[in-house]
Amino acid sequence: MIIVMKSDAATEQIAAVAEHLEGLGATARVSTGSVRTVIGVVGDLDGVRSVAWDVLPGVERVMSVTGPLRFVSREAQHDGTVIEVGGLRIGGGTLTVIAGPCAVEDRDQLLEAGKAVKAAGAHILRGDAYKPRTSPYAFQGLGKEGLELLAEAREVLGMPFVAEVIDPRDVGLVSSYADIVRIGSRNMANFPLLQEVGRQQKPVQLKRGFTSTIDEWLNAAEYIYNEGNHQIILVERGIRTFETAARNTLDITAVPIAQSLSHLPVFVDPSHASGKRSLVPPLTRAAVAVGADGIMVDVHPHPESALVDGSQALEPAEFSELMEDVRRLAEAVGRELA
Numbered sequence: 398m399i400i401v402m403k404s405d406a407a408t409e410q411i412a413a414v415a416e417h418l419e420g421l422g423a424t425a426r427v428s429t430g431s432v433r434t435v436i437g438v439v440g441d442l443d444g445v446r447s448v449a450w451d452v453l454p455g456v457e458r459v460m461s462v463t464g465p466l467r468f469v470s471r472e473a474q475h476d477g478t479v480i481e482v483g484g485l486r487i488g489g490g491t492l493t494v495i496a497g498p499c500a501v502e503d504r505d506q507l508l509e510a511g512k513a514v515k516a517a518g519a520h521i522l523r524g525d526a527y528k529p530r531t532s533p534y535a536f537q538g539l540g541k542e543g544l545e546l547l548a549e550a551r552e553v554l555g556m557p558f559v560a561e562v563i564d565p566r567d568v569g570l571v572s573s574y575a576d577i578v579r580i581g582s583r584n585m586a587n588f589p590l591l592q593e594v595g596r597q598q599k600p601v602q603l604k605r606g607f608t609s610t611i612d613e614w615l616n617a618a619e620y621i622y623n624e625g626n627h628q629i630i631l632v633e634r635g636i637r638t639f640e641t642a643a644r645n646t647l648d649i650t651a652v653p654i655a656q657s658l659s660h661l662p663v664f665v666d667p668s669h670a671s672g673k674r675s676l677v678p679p680l681t682r683a684a685v686a687v688g689a690d691g692i693m694v695d696v697h698p699h700p701e702s703a704l705v706d707g708s709q710a711l712e713p714a715e716f717s718e719l720m721e722d723v724r725r726l727a728e729a730v731g732r733e734l735a
C-alpha cells in the first residue's frame with residue numbers, strides 16, 4: 398500500500414501518518430521527493446486496511462499495489478526517470494511527441510508522413526515493420542525491409558524512430574535498427590518477450606494491455622527492469638470496457654495514477670485508444686492536460702488508402718493544427734516541448 402501525501406503536507410502531518418502506521422504494526426517507508434512525500438507501507442497490513450487514511454490531514458490518496466514492485470515504484474526511486482534518445486530528453490517535465498504511420502507501407506508513404514510530422518513539430522517518428530494483426534490474413538508489415546526504410550527516414554529527417562517488436566527472436570534485429578523498441582498491448586504479458594527486450598540496451602515503450610490493470614502493467618515493466626534495462630516508457634492506449642462507441646476506452650485516470658506509483662514516464666496513444674480520427678484531437682488535448690509525459694499519434698499522408706488503421710490516422714494538416722493546441726496546453730501545464 399502507498400499513501401501519497403499532498404504536496405503542501407506539513408512535516409508533522411507526515412510524521413503523524415507514519416507514527417499511526419507503525420502503531421498498527423506496519424512499517425512506514427517515508428520517501429521525500431522534491432514535490433511530495435510518498436509513504437510506502439509494508440509488513441503487517443491487517444490493522445492498516447481498515448483505517449480511512451485518505452481523510453487524515455495532509456493525505457492526498459491511498460493506493461494498493463498487490464505485487465511487490467522492486468524497481469519501478471516511486472518508493473524505489475522517487476525522482477522521475479529521464480531517458481535520452483537522439484539528444485532528446487523523455488520525462489523530467491518534458492512533453493515528447495511521437496507521430497507517424499501505424500505501419501511502414503513503402504518509402505514514399507513513410508517519408509511523406511515523416512516530413513509532415515517533423516514540420517509540425519513531432520520529435521520522434523513512429524512506423525512499424527511488424528504488425529500484430531487480429532486476422533492472420535491482414536497485412537503483417539514489411540519486416541526487415543520496413544526497418545531499413547525507417548533507418549533511411551531517420552537519416553533523411555534527422556529524427557529517431559520507434560518500432561514494435563512482436564517476437565522474441567526478432568528483438569536483436571529490431572533493436573539494432575530502432576532508437577526505441579515497443580511492446581504492444583497484445584504482448585504486455587508476453588513475459589519471455591519482456592525479458593528479451595530487458596536484455597538489450599535500447600529504451601522500451603511498454604503499452605498497457607487492453608485488459609490489464611495498472612498493477613499488471615507496472616509488473617510487466619518490472620520484468621524489463623529486472624533484466625537490466627531501466628529505460629522504460631509506459632504507454633496508456635485504452636482498455637476494453639462495456640462501452641462500444643469507441644475502439645477502446647482511454648483510461649485517462651491511469652496517467653496520474655501510474656505517474657504517482659512509478660517513476661517511469663507515462664505517454665498516451667489517443668489513436669489506438671479511440672480508433673477514430675475525430676476523437677484523436679480531443680483525447681490528445683486531454684492527455685496533455687492531464688500531465689502525460691508524451692503522446693503518440695498516428696498520422697498518414699493518405700488515410701483512406703492506409704493498409705492498417707486508416708480510420709484513426711490524422712491527415713498531416715490535421716496533425717499540424719493539433720500541434721498548435723498541444724503547444725498551448727503544454728505551456729499551460731508547465732511542460733517543456735522541445
Ligand code: PEP
Pocket residue numbers: 499525529580581582583604634666669
Ligand atoms: C500500434 O501502436 O501500432 C499498436 C498496434 O498499438 P496497440 O499495441 O496499443 O494496439
Ligand code: MN
Pocket residue numbers: 499500669705706
Ligand atoms: Mn495501429
